[in-house]
Amino acid sequence: MNAPRPPSEEEIDRLLASRLRDTTTAFEARWRDLRRELRQTPAPRRRWLTWPVWSTGLAAAGVALAAVLLLLHPWTPSAPPPAPAFSPVFAELLEMDDILGSATPLLDPENRDALLHLPAQPSPQT
Amino acid sequence: MARVAAGDDTALQQLFDRWKIPLLSFFYRSLGSHADAEDLTLEVFVRLHRSAADYRPAAKFPTFLFHIAHNLLRNEFRRRRRKPAQPVAPEAFDYIEAEPAAGTRLAELEEVFQRALVRLPEKYRAPLLLLHQQQLDYPDAAAALGISENSLRVLVHRGRRLLKTEMETLS
Numbered sequence: 001m002n003a004p005r006p007p008s009e010e011e012i013d014r015l016l017a018s019r020l021r022d023t024t025t026a027f028e029a030r031w032r033d034l035r036r037e038l039r040q041t042p043a044p045r046r047r048w049l050t051w052p053v054w055s056t057g058l059a060a061a062g063v064a065l066a067a068v069l070l071l072l073h074p075w076t077p078s079a080p081p082p083a084p085a086f087s088p089v090f091a092e093l094l095e096m097d098d099i100l101g102s103a104t105p106l107l108d109p110e111n112r113d114a115l116l117h118l119p120a121q122p123s124p125q126t
Numbered sequence: 127m128a129r130v131a132a133g134d135d136t137a138l139q140q141l142f143d144r145w146k147i148p149l150l151s152f153f154y155r156s157l158g159s160h161a162d163a164e165d166l167t168l169e170v171f172v173r174l175h176r177s178a179a180d181y182r183p184a185a186k187f188p189t190f191l192f193h194i195a196h197n198l199l200r201n202e203f204r205r206r207r208r209k210p211a212q213p214v215a216p217e218a219f220d221y222i223e224a225e226p227a228a229g230t231r232l233a234e235l236e237e238v239f240q241r242a243l244v245r246l247p248e249k250y251r252a253p254l255l256l257l258h259q260q261q262l263d264y265p266d267a268a269a270a271l272g273i274s275e276n277s278l279r280v281l282v283h284r285g286r287r288l289l290k291t292e293m294e295t296l297s
Contacts, residue, residue, distance in 0.1 A: 004297045007235055012290060015232060015239045016258035018219045019151035027164045031142060034168055038175050039135050
């Protein structure tokens with residue numbers, strides 16, 4: 001019994017290059033059905049918002065927003081610092097000072113001086 | 127493709143008429159199942175219809191087409207378990223009518239060839255089919271497969287050697 005002849009390079013080439021000759025009628029019928037379905041659902045429109053488009057757009061929008069915020073930022077001198085908060089007792093003293101500052105002296109200046117120079121300790125009664 | 131995107135039904139039919147046999151042949155040689163080859167061929171046309179609006183002729187159309195076909199094939203390999211082969215008779219191939227004498231010898235080799243081809247890893251089989259069966263040149267085949275031309279040359283060289291060894295083993 002002869003061993004089968006191994007395939008030559010040329011035969012392998014021709015087998016690799018071979019194609020089917022025709023399609024089946026069942027396949028053509030399936031295609032007609034499919035084509036009818038595709039006709040009823042038109043090809044989708046071009047998708048503009050593919051990921052490279054929307055990611056680039058998002059980045060550009062972010063940069064634009066930052067630029068607008070920088071432009072609109074009020075570059076005025078900073079506001080004066082808020083008035084210091086005094087303790088309640090000190091605030092009361094300041095308020096009294098404001099009131100008394102405008103008050104009319106009760107005594108004439110010479111009497112006031114005399115009063116101011118009175119000795120602190122009264123002299124004992126003799 | 128622009129006409130398909132515009133809803134021209136006859137353009138899709140023309141694409142189908144032009145490419146149905148190349149696609150069927152590519153899928154059959156890859157899977158060894160005529161029924162699966164028909165399913166995937168129809169799926170290619172569904173995808174073409176869906177992507178028509180986004181198609182930009184940066185590459186030749188066959189490169190684009192077989193890029194889709196190869197992706198579908200890889201998905202199919204991931205999805206399916208090994209199915210029994212559904213071989214097609216040698217009379218269904220074009221080598222029979224071209225040269226009857228040589229065709230007889232090829233018909234004898236057909237079964238062994240198809241079994242050996244299906245056993246070949248996909249990374250070796252697809253380059254061989256794109257170059258020989260689909261007659262893509264090296265740059266186009268490399269683009270369709272998403273690999274460099276140098277890698278393609280290595281895969282073709284090794285794939286051919288493996289295929290011949292496998293055929294001799296199965297004979």
